[in-house]
Amino acid sequence: MTKDKHIIILRFSSLGDVAILIPLLRCIIDKHKNLKITIVTLGQYNALFNEFKDINIVNVEKDSKHKGLPGIYKLFNELRKLKPTAIADLHAVLRTNILEVFFRFIFIKYKRINKGRKEKAKLCRKKNKVFSPLTPTIYRYKEVFRKLGFEVNLENHIYPLKPNFPFKIEFINKKYQKKLIGIAPFSAHKGKTYPLDLMQKVIAFLQREYVVILFGGGKKETQQIKIWERAYKNVKFFSDKISFNDELNLYKLKSELILMNDKASLKIILDGKESMLAIDSSKTILDWALDNEIDAPYSCQGGACCTCIARLKNGEVEMSENSILSQEEIDEGLILTCISTPKTKNILIDYDDI
Numbered sequence: 001m002t003k004d005k006h007i008i009i010l011r012f013s014s015l016g017d018v019a020i021l022i023p024l025l026r027c028i029i030d031k032h033k034n035l036k037i038t039i040v041t042l043g044q045y046n047a048l049f050n051e052f053k054d055i056n057i058v059n060v061e062k063d064s065k066h067k068g069l070p071g072i073y074k075l076f077n078e079l080r081k082l083k084p085t086a087i088a089d090l091h092a093v094l095r096t097n098i099l100e101v102f103f104r105f106i107f108i109k110y111k112r113i114n115k116g117r118k119e120k121a122k123l124c125r126k127k128n129k130v131f132s133p134l135t136p137t138i139y140r141y142k143e144v145f146r147k148l149g150f151e152v153n154l155e156n157h158i159y160p161l162k163p164n165f166p167f168k169i170e171f172i173n174k175k176y177q178k179k180l181i182g183i184a185p186f187s188a189h190k191g192k193t194y195p196l197d198l199m200q201k202v203i204a205f206l207q208r209e210y211v212v213i214l215f216g217g218g219k220k221e222t223q224q225i226k227i228w229e230r231a232y233k234n235v236k237f238f239s240d241k242i243s244f245n246d247e248l249n250l251y252k253l254k255s256e257l258i259l260m261n262d263k264a265s266l267k268i269i270l271d272g273k274e275s276m277l278a279i280d281s282s283k284t285i286l287d288w289a290l291d292n293e294i295d296a297p298y299s300c301q302g303g304a305c306c307t308c309i310a311r312l313k314n315g316e317v318e319m320s321e322n323s324i325l326s327q328e329e330i331d332e333g334l335i336l337t338c339i340s341t342p343k344t345k346n347i348l349i350d351y352d353d354i
């Protein structure tokens, strides 16, 4: 069948946010049979899409081929050659903002997710919290597709048949009669990782009733996970023994839930007013402030004028090279917010204390 429309979906990371897309895709494909779909994501998440035979996947190589502005332009050219009719930006980060400019320039319909940063900030701030339920991410994704003309009803979602256990992991199925809980204790962004001492308490508690499967990637993370695996009877780590695909099948068949890390927080003090934001390390402190309608001072936005100076009172940031602040001033806690990105959770920035 010839597909008359082609939508490109941008969702590069992270695992949880990419995985949430799956039920929505099932509904879209079921309803819009004539729609061609391309997913743009990191290669490590390809296995998530194994059940979709007709979906095209483009992998972003953000540390090599698609690095920096020239890399994003290269990615744009690769995607443009696929002749999309619309772009669904479910990521909405700096990289996709730039892609949006390119696509709009060639008149391709482009819609981006509303991440609800204002509502999240109101919920996270210290005083006058607004306890309104947040819209779940899957409904935010759905809204993007609605704006592009592809209505879906998530009530119609049907789970696919459970997979057969591959021979390699059959022993796990037989051995563990308890339900599983999957936990990803680490985040790609250091600032989003739940403190490890608290995570250890969560793991210790849950493993009393469940088999806790931990997953993670890097060398340091694996070392920590193996310590927990040795320390607790019902904590297991399979990422170095079975493929990610097999691991996913294991979760599909036996897991109760999967826990992922959530956002870090950034408190900003400006003109005596405190604002609390839910953040990650995808952009600078100044951008987080401006995107949340905080009237933070700035001018050059390139670390050259000092207008955006503030004092870092808690947490850590990564400040790219600057020609303004001396080492002494940096040691005192002064930062240029336009070139500083969050590195840890719970960051406090004071613009008034300069």
Ligand code: FES
Residues within 6 Å of the ligand: 297, 298, 299, 300, 301, 302, 303, 304, 305, 306, 307, 308, 309, 336, 337, 338, 339
């Ligand atoms: S705005 Fe000029 S140094 Fe930050």
